[in-house]
Amino acid sequence: MSEREVEKEKIKTEHSECGGKYVEMVKKINDNMPCEEEFYDLSELFKMLGDSTRVKILYALSQGEMCVCDIVELLDVTQSAVSHQLRLLKQARLVKYRRSGKSAIYSISDDHVYTILSMGMEHISE
Amino acid sequence: MSEREVEKEKIKTEHSECGGKYVEMVKKINDNMPCEEEFYDLSELFKMLGDSTRVKILYALSQGEMCVCDIVELLDVTQSAVSHQLRLLKQARLVKYRRSGKSAIYSISDDHVYTILSMGMEHISE
DNA sequence: TAAACATATGAACAATTATTCATATGAAAG
DNA sequence: CTTTCATATGAATAATTGTTCATATGTTTA
Secondary structure: OOHHHHHHHHHHHOOOOOOHHHHHHHHHHHHHOOOHHHHHHHHHHHHHHOOHHHHHHHHHHHOOOEEHHHHHHHOOOOHHHHHHHHHHHHHOOOEEEEEEOOEEEEEEOOHHHHHHHHHHHHHHOO | OOHHHHHHHHHHHOOOOOOOOOHHHHHHHHHHOOOHHHHHHHHHHHHHHOOHHHHHHHHHHHOOOEEHHHHHHHOOOOHHHHHHHHHHHHHOOOEEEEEEOOEEEEEEOOHHHHHHHHHHHHHHOO
């Protein structure tokens, strides 16, 4: 082991000496931490809202159900792009759809989605 | 212009014939659509929450202010990674910080952040 | 059944992004 | 002033992701 590697090992095993004031709090928080999976799901949810095409689609649908070609017309996005994004939103259960003749009618799958969107909009206008 | 290109031009200029039922609604929505910038900002906000390292950091900070090395200890992430992500969160004004001796103490910048996080957590546990 | 319309999808490409490694800065203690 | 600790940052890399293009699927109408 080179001297450098020894040094690295030291850094890994010895934990910080800082803490002091906050160590107790950190321990408590640690015990109540949501699990890895919960954080993963949470970030996946927000990731879905983290793209302007998808946000636009969701905003449009928040005004009422509509078919793909309505969305294409409303936003300035390719039919293909809309369709790809709708698939992701559907997978994430943020939207649902039903077929009606040639059309596919999409809509927001539940009220939480609308609430989160509104919260976001409220936040950015401070 | 090749026959294929003529065909494409046709597709671009002629808009869909579908609509019918929804055209009126779409027109109304279109008049009240938030502008491009608003959608951009909104998606940027959610993008910040769309990474599990950042979500973990924000969750930790939602329990109270703490320094970088507390966060490193609490989550299983490199000091460097935490620091990089804190910079992004700071730029997005989701966290603020103050210096205290050698340490940098970070905290959630306003209540909206906490609310949005909670909404998200509520949503994923349905 | 063939043509027209609405939507979906696979592959390719470009762009963005999160992490790591190495090192720099900044503050305090000796 | 040198060392040590806490944090920040630049460059490189790997992985993820959004769009486009071409085409496929599914549905209605002539």
